[in-house]
Amino acid sequence: MPRSSAVSKPKPARTLAQQADRHALYERAVQDPEGDVKFFARTYRKIRGHDPISMREDFCGTAALCCEWARSAPERTALGVDLSQDTMNWGLEHHIVPAGRDVASRVTLVCDDVRAVKRPKVDLTCALNFSYYCFKQRAELLEYFASVHAGLNRDGVFLLDMLGGTEAILEGNTDNDHGDFIYRWEQAKFDAFSHDFQCFIHFLFPDGSKIYRAFSYDWRLWMAPELRDLLLEAGFSKVHFYWEKTDAKGEGTGVFYEPDYVENQEIWWTYLAAER
């Protein structure tokens, strides 16, 4: 795991916030590429009966997931797509180059609109961390889903995640303490009329310094049935919703199943899979 090692010890005046790297903090706070890769491979196998080889990561950012995918098996290839060349460069430097020639040779990064990329066709496309929420119009999201559909092999699967729950539609902050920093998720605005959803990520440090609004999101909070409707309309044949099993204390176990009915919770996130 990359630590904030942009070291510069001699200058005493630099705050922890100034020394930190927001991409590294983001990865530690919100990503779990190993878990995602395992879930994707297991889910794909369950639906298709064989292993997926090629994976495309839309809104890939630092491409941590692409890198993990290529590392997880010697035949696996990954294609990352994002609009920010800077962020992908960060990923090249911190993940892909350090992973070695063999892994690096199986990862391709493309700086483009996710709706524009339709080749090469892949077994599995994923869009995580709710990034597709940036498409606020139904027609836009439909166009994106249709382009994902067009870019999948015949037995391809599209995996995405979503956020929900009674508190997802409220304003407020959630803090997670990671020891050397606090990750703060701020839901600054939710509008029931349009479902416009404005969120920020802040990082707070023990010396009192912070990276305020390290990441900003101007989203529409899409509801699960809307996503199902859109995916089917975009041409997918079947949509699966997963739900995380909880233990006796109500904590997530990392194990997902496909429920018929679940009771709503205050806040939840989960995966969806759509079969081409």
Added chain:
Amino acid sequence: MSKKPAKPTPATKTSKKPAAKKKPVAKKKPAAKKATRPTLAERADKHALYQVSVQSPGVDIEFFEEQFAKYRGRKPLRMREDFCGTALLSTEWCKTDPQRTAHGVDLDAATLAWGREHNLEPAGPDVARRVKLAQADVRETRFAKVDLTLAMNFSYCVFHTREQLGEYFAAACKGLVRDGVLALEVYGGTESMSVLEEERPVRGATYIWEQEKFCPIDHRTLCHISWRFKDRSQIKRAFTYDWRLWTLPELHELLLAAGFKAVKFYFERVDGDPDDEFLTGTGDFVEHTEIDNQEAWLAYVIALK
């Protein structure tokens, strides 16, 4: 599409510890002198209870008349009430003006019959003659065109797919005159997506709104209306609704796709008075293009053809 839903009362933490306010049932007359005496629940009529518990036709009519005049510069005369149930709103509509006519549409013959006997006939022949009732699907398009179509109490939530709801909206649009208006009611907010039970007193009983299920994956919600009486008898789950809880952006998109030119939303101002045990709505609706979410809200949707 039998009887309609309940207005979840604009919400309230307090309303959940409701029975609290009720005095311990004044009781125990010399033991039940007639064991055979019917309970209050047995003597009650669920349609009559429904009307007093969740309907307020006067408020609805006043509001829609005002909005219609604002957008169309005239008075609406011909009204269609979809999912009309007992046609209380249709009856009241015709009482407000001798030129007015109403057309109630519902699938449930028994409920329509109840309405004829208890609402239309008592209103007198002049009113009754101007109310037409049809046992039909609201997506039927062969009816005479009207100025205003009302679908109150969330009944359109019986349509679970975009296709079905889109078809209903398209039929509603087609059934309107050139400057016609469709009005719907919506509820939402965090509590609408939860399992809960709320109570409030109504004339002679306690009205109970129960959200037995809400599934966040498909937004299907299973709700019931029950009443409890002073003698502790109950009409349990007198009405049951298997709905999809549609959200405002979905309604907006579907209405535009169905052919309406503009869609307006009116949220009921909820009084924040902490002493108001039921945090009841003020009956004051204001147009919004952006709202903060609340625990529970009610809104009127007005779609202009």
